[in-house]
Amino acid sequence: MGAGHAHRLYRHGHSPVHALPPHTKLAAAFAFVVVVVSTPREAMWAFALYAVLLAVVARLARVPAGFLLKRLLIEVPFVAFAVLMPFVAEGERVQVLGLSLSVNGLWGAWNVLAKGTLGVAASVLLAATTELRELLLGLQRLKLPPLLVQIASFMIRYGDVITDEMRRMRIARESRGFEARGVRHWGVLAKSAGALFIRSYERGERVHLAMVSRGYAGSMPVIDEVTASRAQWRHALALPCAALAVCLLGWIL
Amino acid sequence: MHVPDGFIDAPVSAVTGVVAAGAIAVSLRGARRELDERTAPLAGLVAAFIFAVQMLNFPVAAGTSGHLLGGALAAILVGPFTGVLCVSVVLLMQGVLFADGGLTALGVNITDMAIVTTVVSYAVFRGLLAVLPRKRRSVTVASFVAALVSVPAAAVAFTLMYAVGGTTDVSIGKVASAMIGVHVLIGVGEAVITALTVGAVVAVRPDLVHGARGLRQRLRLRVNGELVDAPAPAAPVAARGSRRALWLTGLVTSLVLAGFVSFYASADPDGLEKVAHDQGIDEKAEKHASADSPLAEYGVRDVTNARLSGGLAGVIGVGVTVVAGSTVFWAVRRRRDTGVSPASTANPSA
Numbered sequence: 001m002g003a004g005h006a007h008r009l010y011r012h013g014h015s016p017v018h019a020l021p022p023h024t025k026l027a028a029a030f031a032f033v034v035v036v037v038s039t040p041r042e043a044m045w046a047f048a049l050y051a052v053l054l055a056v057v058a059r060l061a062r063v064p065a066g067f068l069l070k071r072l073l074i075e076v077p078f079v080a081f082a083v084l085m086p087f088v089a090e091g092e093r094v095q096v097l098g099l100s101l102s103v104n105g106l107w108g109a110w111n112v113l114a115k116g117t118l119g120v121a122a123s124v125l126l127a128a129t130t131e132l133r134e135l136l137l138g139l140q141r142l143k144l145p146p147l148l149v150q151i152a153s154f155m156i157r158y159g160d161v162i163t164d165e166m167r168r169m170r171i172a173r174e175s176r177g178f179e180a181r182g183v184r185h186w187g188v189l190a191k192s193a194g195a196l197f198i199r200s201y202e203r204g205e206r207v208h209l210a211m212v213s214r215g216y217a218g219s220m221p222v223i224d225e226v227t228a229s230r231a232q233w234r235h236a237l238a239l240p241c242a243a244l245a246v247c248l249l250g251w252i253l
Numbered sequence: 254m255h256v257p258d259g260f261i262d263a264p265v266s267a268v269t270g271v272v273a274a275g276a277i278a279v280s281l282r283g284a285r286r287e288l289d290e291r292t293a294p295l296a297g298l299v300a301a302f303i304f305a306v307q308m309l310n311f312p313v314a315a316g317t318s319g320h321l322l323g324g325a326l327a328a329i330l331v332g333p334f335t336g337v338l339c340v341s342v343v344l345l346m347q348g349v350l351f352a353d354g355g356l357t358a359l360g361v362n363i364t365d366m367a368i369v370t371t372v373v374s375y376a377v378f379r380g381l382l383a384v385l386p387r388k389r390r391s392v393t394v395a396s397f398v399a400a401l402v403s404v405p406a407a408a409v410a411f412t413l414m415y416a417v418g419g420t421t422d423v424s425i426g427k428v429a430s431a432m433i434g435v436h437v438l439i440g441v442g443e444a445v446i447t448a449l450t451v452g453a454v455v456a457v458r459p460d461l462v463h464g465a466r467g468l469r470q471r472l473r474l475r476v477n478g479e480l481v482d483a484p485a486p487a488a489p490v491a492a493r494g495s496r497r498a499l500w501l502t503g504l505v506t507s508l509v510l511a512g513f514v515s516f517y518a519s520a521d522p523d524g525l526e527k528v529a530h531d532q533g534i535d536e537k538a539e540k541h542a543s544a545d546s547p548l549a550e551y552g553v554r555d556v557t558n559a560r561l562s563g564g565l566a567g568v569i570g571v572g573v574t575v576v577a578g579s580t581v582f583w584a585v586r587r588r589r590d591t592g593v594s595p596a597s598t599a600n601p602s603a
Contacts, residue, residue, distance in 0.1 A: 005538075026349075030357075032357050033355065033356045033357050036259070037263055037357050053479065071352065074351065074353055076255050076291040108376075111258055111259055112257065112260050115259025115260075116257035116258050116259050119259065119355040120258075120358070123349065123351075123352035123355075124352050125350070126349070127351070127352065135349065140483065145278075147281055147293060151339075152300075152342050152345065152346060154293060154296070154297020154298060154300070155300035155301045155339075155342055155343070156346065157295045157302060159301045161301070161303070162301040162304070163301075166305045166306075186442075189446065189451050190448075190450040190452075190453060190511065191453045193306050193376070193446065194451075194453030197299075197450070197454055198457060198458050198461060200299060200305075201302075201461055203298055204294045204297070205291070205294075205295070207294040208290075208291045209357050211294060241314055
């Protein structure tokens with residue numbers, strides 16, 4: 001992938017957060033989410049503090065708030081689910097504006113909304129400040145099996161190619177007057193999917209042959225080993241450590 | 254169906270994480286046997302295909318549309334091991350990159366959407382093919398049923414995980430009926446599209462469909478006036494030494510985690526109710542969230558100690574998963590081994 005193919009999730013920049021090695025960022029994001037998930041839901045202020053922590057990181061990474069909020073929209077289906085929760089959950093009920101709501105359901109909805117939103121925000125920040133290839137190197141550095149990392153990297157590299165192929169097929173269908181309106185058109189879509197599978201599989205075989213002819217013997221050479229200094233680890237882990245302090249406070253208070 | 258962070262409590266997330274890691278380790282080995290050194294590019298491209306196909310919306314009715322989950326499709330087209338790998342990689346990338354599904358819920362998501370759908374659909378598919386006549390149409394029919402069953406199976410698996418580790422006490426009956434009801438409908442769409450897609454591929458490149466390999470005509474040679482089966486090319490035989498160690502380690506780890514971790518966790522589902530109880534917020538704190546659920550009869554209703562019953566439920570859950578999973582893998586492997594052995598014995602002499 002050349003420079004022109006940078007992913008739309010990534011936001012190019014030269015901030016201190018961008019400069020951190022990818023595996024430290026991955027570890028930090030994961031630890032942060034674990035800490036958030038294990039915080040008691042009654043400590044509402046703790047979640048506010050977490051949000052402040054993430055806002056500080058976003059500020060350091062110079063990721064604008066609008067970008068972050070727009071990406072948070074992915075959560076919408078679960079927000080809908082959380083809104084339903086107070087109506088269907090068991091337990092004692094309270095009257096709010098004439099509606100009978102379950103107390104447990106309200107807590108549950110708050111729990112899912114707060115933790116889910118913070119988790120999504122953390123992943124969005126991670127993806128916005130780390131290039132795709134770096135992310136894969138980081139995963140490899142964190143001892144994910146190399147074969148899995150290779151599969152993931154092929155998926156990322158060819159994801160756009162396959163998606164574009166699918167789009168070309170759609171344009172071809174539409175330019176011939178096809179419009180999928182109902183169940184009767186499933187057959188056409190399925191045939192497209194079948195053709196797409198054959199094309200992807202055959203492309204995979206060609207890619208493999210090309211790799212073999214360039215000396216591939218089952219493992220990818222690591223050309224740019226990423227390493228992190230102690231200071232970089234310290235910077236990256238500042239976020240989960242601060243979160244851990246908040247979490248402990250939440251348990252004590 | 255991507256589960257976000259905070260929806261399933263920490264111990265269950267950890268246990269499913271271990272289950273997912275074990276299944277991925279097994280599939281990495283299995284996929285090498287299915288694809289050998291072409292694993293990385295082919296599985297990568299198939300994962301990209303699954304990723305693309307999940308974006309292919311099909312209109313259902315009245316303006317709504319659904320999309321494929323792809324577990325069954327992957328299992329039938331490229332084999333169960335590669336299928337698990339591909340769907341897992343898609344989920345991993347969706348979690349890390351697109352924030353679709355929480356990072357801590359990765360284990361839950363992979364277990365639910367990659368492992369359960371793929372294993373269930375492939376088991377159903379193989380079972381049906383064994384019964385149905387050896388024709389192309391059978392492959393289509395079997396993939397229809399396999400996909401139809403796989404989606405509600407994932408919903409059931411989700412409900413089970415929710416029963417053990419859900420963070421809200423919506424009654425399990427309601428969750429089950431809502432999840433399974435919706436997913437039976439989704440399953441119908443998934444089934445039709447999967448069957449048609451498999452049919453389309455079988456019509457053009459039957460050699461690519463892993464599930465239809467049994468249908469291929471054996472090459473027969475006429476030697477001295479009579480027909481003889483040509484020796485099949487030797488299939489690569491994977492190293493088998495450390496498989497048992499791997500299985501045992503995985504099993505013990507999951508049992509310990511399920512038993513001990515939920516032993517501590519289930520008395521206070523991620524600690525919340527304990528705090529609530531201490532502070533007098535919640536009156537019914539001593540009840541475990543699933544204690545009055547219809548699923549509590551799942552072996553542990555008579556056990557009054559909440560911790561013990563939670564731990565037991567965890568162990569039973571892991572046990573059932575492992576037994577079901579290994580039966581399927583074992584059955585599949587035996588089929589393949591018997592298919593391979595004549596070739597591998599015949600080859601040195603040939």
